[in-house]
Amino acid sequence: MGKPTGFLDYKRQENEAIEPLSRITNFNEFHPFLDEETRRKQGARCMNCGVPFCQSAIKLKNMVTGCPLHNLIPEWNDEIYNGNDKRALSRLLKTNPFPEFTGRVCPALCEKACLNGLDQDPVTIKENELYTIETAYSNNWMKAFIPSVRSDKKVAIIGSGPAGLALAHDLNRRGHAVTVFEKEDRIGGLLMYGIPNMKLEKKVIQRRLDILTKEGIVFKTNVNVGKDITKKELEKEYDAIIFATGSKKARDLNVKNRDCTGIYFAVDYLTKATKHVLDNTEEISAKYKHVVIVGGGDTGNDCVGTSIRQGCASVVQIEMMPKAPDERLESNPWPEWPKICKTDYGQEEAIAVFKKDPRIYETTVKECILDEKTHLIKQDIDIINVK
Numbered sequence: 001m002g003k004p005t006g007f008l009d010y011k012r013q014e015n016e017a018i019e020p021l022s023r024i025t026n027f028n029e030f031h032p033f034l035d036e037e038t039r040r041k042q043g044a045r046c047m048n049c050g051v052p053f054c055q056s057a058i059k060l061k062n063m064v065t066g067c068p069l070h071n072l073i074p075e076w077n078d079e080i081y082n083g084n085d086k087r088a089l090s091r092l093l094k095t096n097p098f099p100e101f102t103g104r105v106c107p108a109l110c111e112k113a114c115l116n117g118l119d120q121d122p123v124t125i126k127e128n129e130l131y132t133i134e135t136a137y138s139n140n141w142m143k144a145f146i147p148s149v150r151s152d153k154k155v156a157i158i159g160s161g162p163a164g165l166a167l168a169h170d171l172n173r174r175g176h177a178v179t180v181f182e183k184e185d186r187i188g189g190l191l192m193y194g195i196p197n198m199k200l201e202k203k204v205i206q207r208r209l210d211i212l213t214k215e216g217i218v219f220k221t222n223v224n225v226g227k228d229i230t231k232k233e234l235e236k237e238y239d240a241i242i243f244a245t246g247s248k249k250a251r252d253l254n255v256k257n258r259d260c261t262g263i264y265f266a267v268d269y270l271t272k273a274t275k276h277v278l279d280n281t282e283e284i285s286a287k288y289k290h291v292v293i294v295g296g297g298d299t300g301n302d303c304v305g306t307s308i309r310q311g312c313a314s315v316v317q318i319e320m321m322p323k324a325p326d327e328r329l330e331s332n333p334w335p336e337w338p339k340i341c342k343t344d345y346g347q348e349e350a351i352a353v354f355k356k357d358p359r360i361y362e363t364t365v366k367e368c369i370l371d372e373k374t375h376l377i378k379q380d381i382d383i384i385n386v387k
């Protein structure tokens, strides 16, 4: 434990976000890092608890709380406080192959379980993690690890999302020859096309892919396994085949006139938006449109942020469930996952632009009402369905 009184001496301080009206002018990430001294103090807030719930991943009332990777959180917090960034990195990489992704997009189950959260603010675990890996990249400490012994076994991994990449990383390090197949034009699955650029800049993924490629992993894009290559062909060439495909099958709305024009699934919408950012290809643009987003979760929020950046005329997000309380109820104590209302970045931006929260609770779609051209009743209303 770096500083026994750290949690009393220093308050939680997060990377400050660029204010909404500025950040919506582009699709860049918008959380500049704290200076080094302040970050080290954030590491000092960790108490190195005898029972560190932050890394426990226990299930309470059917919900996981604490880090599912069992990251060695108190150890690297201590190293950050003491200025040992290289040692912090080595502890971090023991359990987490891609901290640059989790440090950006993980919902931070660790922080919800952090003991400091019992009566004050939890340690900034997720940002400490991001600081550690980004410090490593900027100091050129992240090198390709090429196995010295190969096993002569060949493995095909179908799907290049986080699961496929983590598998490829681990199996390659064990000496197997790994080939990853991806049906899209870029590697990364939902990391690449499901998460908007402002949450995870795509150059961050490419930076990691460059290392994985140097380590010997072969990536094949635009290959739809089952169509472009058969199961038999794979079985002939590889000793093992692993399915690491996600589920791009959207849950549709079973309502009258659902087949009208102007309704899109969220992943299709977000995919095209990111391709437009990267390649200037055609997007599903919300420019000047009144947008209705069905679904109040993280993906719905990403659609809010994307619609706003595209210049929508208005945005509404509808949610079936009632609004969650602003603070934990007595029936939902620490270290359970807190069932509280969070206002995410897209919703903050909607509030800044349109002066009201886009969310409407306890509401769902009953019917799509059309004009004579089979478009939704107002020519300029589009629905993005995130279910």
Ligand code: SF4
Pocket (backbone or CB within 6 Å): 045, 046, 047, 048, 049, 052, 053, 054, 055, 073, 074, 077, 113, 114, 115, 116, 123, 125
């Ligand atoms: S629960 Fe919080 S204070 Fe305790 S070891 Fe984990 S990060 Fe540190």
